[in-house]
Amino acid sequence: MKFRRSERLIDMTHYLLERPKELVSLTFFSEKYESAKSSISEDLAIIKDTFEKQGIGSLQTIPGASGGVKYIPRTNKEDAKKFINELCRLIADSDRLLPGGYLYLTDLLGNPQIVSKVGKLLASSFADTDIDVIMTVATKGISIAHATAAYLNVPVVIVRRDSKVTEGSTVSINYVSGSSKRIQTMVLSKRSLNEGAKVLIVDDFMKAGGTVKGMVNLLDEFNASLAGIAVLLESEEAEERLVDDYVSLVKLMDVDVKEKKIKVIEGNYFTNK
């Protein structure tokens, strides 16, 4: 069956959105829709225009016989600002205050719309970085790590506090938690990370950065390299930051338990580029 342009545009949009950063050849589309490559090229030009105009992302065209097209997720500045402001508003809600000045963020990390937008923003920050895999630590960072991974189209590996029989052999390291100064253990399945892999570390919350630093040290054990660090929320409180090059969406400035006030501002998302 022949495809009309309108059908092609809808199906190609879906196809590309499902495969960020994957090179799709013109030949593939041309065969899928039984249409001339020149028509496919015209379709892609319209999709590219619309994606850019609407802040969906960009289409990168690679010319030549082995060429094709790639969807690169990007968030435009206006949408990013709006969403980060919304996050600030949500996180500053005094109902989040827990005994000890901790913040309850579980609802945000479980909300698929929020998680997906956080993932798209973090992925946008690293859209032009060469990344093979995303690393996070169980449990709370997993949702945003996976959302970021979906937009970068790379796998996720999860560092754990203890080893499980279903992980096979593991590598474990001890590290010093930045804020509590306690010695803790982290464990990663041996076969989950390849030698030489370029790793983006993603986590929900960073205070002094001890846990993130632990993950960076773990990379050495695997001869893997650090490609970047991205967190949803960083805390200003930290006396001494163990990590300095990272992207954060929101920054926690102050938690006043007595007055029940949480002060948050935009993170370094816009300034770190």
Add this chain to the structure above:
Amino acid sequence: MKFRRSERLIDMTHYLLERPKELVSLTFFSEKYESAKSSISEDLAIIKDTFEKQGIGSLQTIPGASGGVKYIPRTNKEDAKKFINELCRLIADSDRLLPGGYLYLTDLLGNPQIVSKVGKLLASSFADTDIDVIMTVATKGISIAHATAAYLNVPVVIVRRDSKVTEGSTVSINYVSGSSKRIQTMVLSKRSLNEGAKVLIVDDFMKAGGTVKGMVNLLDEFNASLAGIAVLLESEEAEERLVDDYVSLVKLMDVDVKEKKIKVIEGNYFTNK
């Protein structure tokens, strides 16, 4: 600025795909694109046709003043068969065998393309069920729970083995693990689940079903109700299944450690409907 039909089709496709099961009014699209409602209706008819023809899902139209359109993710039978066969092939790989006859599945559960397809299949199974929230248990089920949640557009709550200070007050229960018969604890943050919520339980692996049964018991503590159970992999091995109504994609028939053979077949995905 005015939008041409081709641009509208691309942007509407993106907009709808990002918001499964959400009612979007014709007025919203009409204002967004400064186009007559009659044109928007025509656009939606083309999108609906293409979504159905291409196995992307369906568009449900709700007529009337408060009406609009909803994208319902569905996987057609042919695509589902193909993907489940692929899963069987991947899981039957003898390299997955770990000491004790356990299977290494971490790579599959960390692969964004596989995780997303699993999520779409499980969501398709429950596309017409009333679901408020998805529940899973840390850690391995989290990725597919979130992928399913993204397609059903509902939040995820994560049951843990131990309570964390960042979860606030928790409810904990003891349960008997089905296969090891050991008494274990599971914990859920009190404020993460509302009274009366209809809950879909999602997990990566079910043997006797002790963990899933534990989650079902936990629902009682919250006066929540069970809307369904969905697992990626079930095991035939179980002497006595503690749970009987569930959907599985793949069924593990036998693990022969000596011969290094794993036997898997299609789960009850097609027969359970």
